[in-house]
Amino acid sequence: MNANRCGTGDTIGIPRVAGPGALEWPLFRVGVNTGPAIVGNVGAREMRNFTAIGDATNLAAQPEGLAEPGTVAVGPLIRERLGDRAQVRNLGDFDIKGKSRPVTVYRLIGPR
Numbered sequence: 001m002n003a004n005r006c007g008t009g010d011t012i013g014i015p016r017v018a019g020p021g022a023l024e025w026p027l028f029r030v031g032v033n034t035g036p037a038i039v040g041n042v043g044a045r046e047m048r049n050f051t052a053i054g055d056a057t058n059l060a061a062q063p064e065g066l067a068e069p070g071t072v073a074v075g076p077l078i079r080e081r082l083g084d085r086a087q088v089r090n091l092g093d094f095d096i097k098g099k100s101r102p103v104t105v106y107r108l109i110g111p112r
Contacts, residue, residue, distance in 0.1 A: 030072040031064025032108070033057070034081070055098065062096045063105045072108040079106045086111050 037055030041048040059075050067073035077086055087109040093102035 026081065027070035029064050029069055030062040031066040031067065032072060033060035033063075033077055034075045034077060035059070038067065057096050057097065059103070063094075063103075066094060066105055067107065074106050074108050076104050076106075077111070079104075082108075 033056050035052035035054070037052045039052045039055045040050065042051050043049055059077075060077065063073035063075055073091070074082075074088065082088070088106040089109060091105045091107055093104050096103045
């Protein structure tokens with residue numbers, strides 16, 4: 001639930017911070033998932049990137065790309081764990097790279 005509050009705070013809170021008459025702020029897309037991942041420096045000694053790799057990160061990144069700017073997308077595992085504590089809207093089933101079946105993606109509206 002904390003990650004979802006953070007996600008909605010980041011995307012929805014930006015216009016409040018910018019205030020009326022401010023330059024247009026960018027709207028971010030957020031994808032939230034949970035699960036094991038390999039996290040750390042990946043690459044050769046000369047060129048390393050700190051990154052997260054795994055099914056959990058893939059299942060957050062892919063729905064993030066499906067989200068509208070300024071919104072938070074979650075997959076079925078997060079939707080199930082949120083239960084009735086959050087309001088979501090079903091965006092439909094999508095083919096996600098690395099998954100053999102379509103995955104249902106939800107837009108997180110916010111906590112109830």
